[in-house]
Amino acid sequence: MTHSFPILSFEGRQTPFYYYDIALLKETLDAIQAQLKDQPTWQVHYAVKANHNPELLQQIAAAGFGADCVSGGEVQAALDAGFRAKDIVFAGVGKADWEILLGLEAGIGRFNVESAAELRVIDALAESKGVVAPVSLRVNPDIGAHTLAGITTGLAENKFGIYHGMVDDVAREALSLPHIRFCGLHFHIGSQILDLHDFAALCGRINELTERLESEGIPVGDINVGGGLGIEYGHPNSLPKADFASYFNTYKRGLLGDKPVHFELGRAIIAPCGSLITRVLFVKEGMAKRFAIVDAGMNDLVRPAMYHSMHRIENLSSDGPKTAYDVVGPCCESSDVFGKDVFLNECHRGDLLAIRSAGAYGQSMASQYNCRPLAPAYYSE
Ligand code: LLP
Numbered sequence: 001m002t003h004s005f006p007i008l009s010f011e012g013r014q015t016p017f018y019y020y021d022i023a024l025l026k027e028t029l030d031a032i033q034a035q036l037k038d039q040p041t042w043q044v045h046y047a048v049k050a051n052h053n054p055e056l057l058q059q060i061a062a063a064g065f066g067a068d069c070v071s072g073g074e075v076q077a078a079l080d081a082g083f084r085a086k087d088i089v090f091a092g093v094g095k096a097d098w099e100i101l102l103g104l105e106a107g108i109g110r111f112n113v114e115s116a117a118e119l120r121v122i123d124a125l126a127e128s129k130g131v132v133a134p135v136s137l138r139v140n141p142d143i144g145a146h147t148l149a150g151i152t153t154g155l156a157e158n159k160f161g162i163y164h165g166m167v168d169d170v171a172r173e174a175l176s177l178p179h180i181r182f183c184g185l186h187f188h189i190g191s192q193i194l195d196l197h198d199f200a201a202l203c204g205r206i207n208e209l210t211e212r213l214e215s216e217g218i219p220v221g222d223i224n225v226g227g228g229l230g231i232e233y234g235h236p237n238s239l240p241k242a243d244f245a246s247y248f249n250t251y252k253r254g255l256l257g258d259k260p261v262h263f264e265l266g267r268a269i270i271a272p273c274g275s276l277i278t279r280v281l282f283v284k285e286g287m288a289k290r291f292a293i294v295d296a297g298m299n300d301l302v303r304p305a306m307y308h309s310m311h312r313i314e315n316l317s318s319d320g321p322k323t324a325y326d327v328v329g330p331c332c333e334s335s336d337v338f339g340k341d342v343f344l345n346e347c348h349r350g351d352l353l354a355i356r357s358a359g360a361y362g363q364s365m366a367s368q369y370n371c372r373p374l375a376p377a378y379y380s381e
Contacts, residue, residue, distance in 0.1 A: 016296035047266025050360040057081030068264035072099030126179035188226025203254025224262035242268035267360040274359025297329030320346025
């Protein structure tokens, strides 16, 4: 076994629970900052949607990162955790008036606006407050990403952003509105992207579009490239950190000019730091399968059921011979499966399993389906 879980401290706890490795989080934040040392105008905003657990938000805010939010609730969570308002960016195709007003009152750094209709509403609400709203336009770059089908965002068929061919008119309108300050462009092509050519293609689109707008007399102050860097779900022990050097180098090489660049990384920051710890309730021999039935369900971690995504699973309690199990939860859904034909050290009732790399889109997407309580969280320090 290669993991380093404090298994003794786990034994007395009620399962399931999330366990976060704070040392790994700090190492990850340091690794990102090391890449930005020579880029003083580049800034990373942690994507709060990946995990809004206040303890983790506080760590990330204290390390000097900004926050990327997609709802009024996330803006409030970021403010409560100590992120500076000016370092908060706020995206989303459907911002309600109260959410826009919250952002205006707090003085957040940027509204990433996704339609002309939203732009006009922000202008009116800013006027009612006697302020000017800093705005970037979210562009739909029509660039595919090699990732799970449910989580591409940058294609023309996706609901996000303003189609790249139509941005010029909306930018001109933004420049004309008295309570809007047009600052720049925002992009995001998808999530769990490991093929860096996708980000290189995005750079090409950004360069082309920026050049076109500027040739029309529309000044582009800065660029937000979104997030999307993937992690190695299959190798949490040998590759616990994403390849930040290659990721940032892709942008250092790909983007022309020297405009300030904003990033919105979520998964790559927090996914490897979290594991869902669950206990084996029963081992069941089926006709064709052997099941390890655990006490965590799809309500605690919905990713495998929702996207057929893979999380490495380890038996923390056993050194027995490896056998294939379908690891399933107790929810009343056939899709409540964490993994099929997973090789685990022989399982017994009461064994603790770790479902790895669950720090992103785990706790934040949890529900109380089947009247199940939300799993609590514990931390390595
Ligand atoms: N910026 C924007 C505008 C986004 O929509 C997202 C994620 C991010 C940044 C952060 O992306 P990241 O660096 O985490 O890839 N629930 C899915 C992922 C949904 C991602 C949604 N948008 C999952 O569990 O895989």
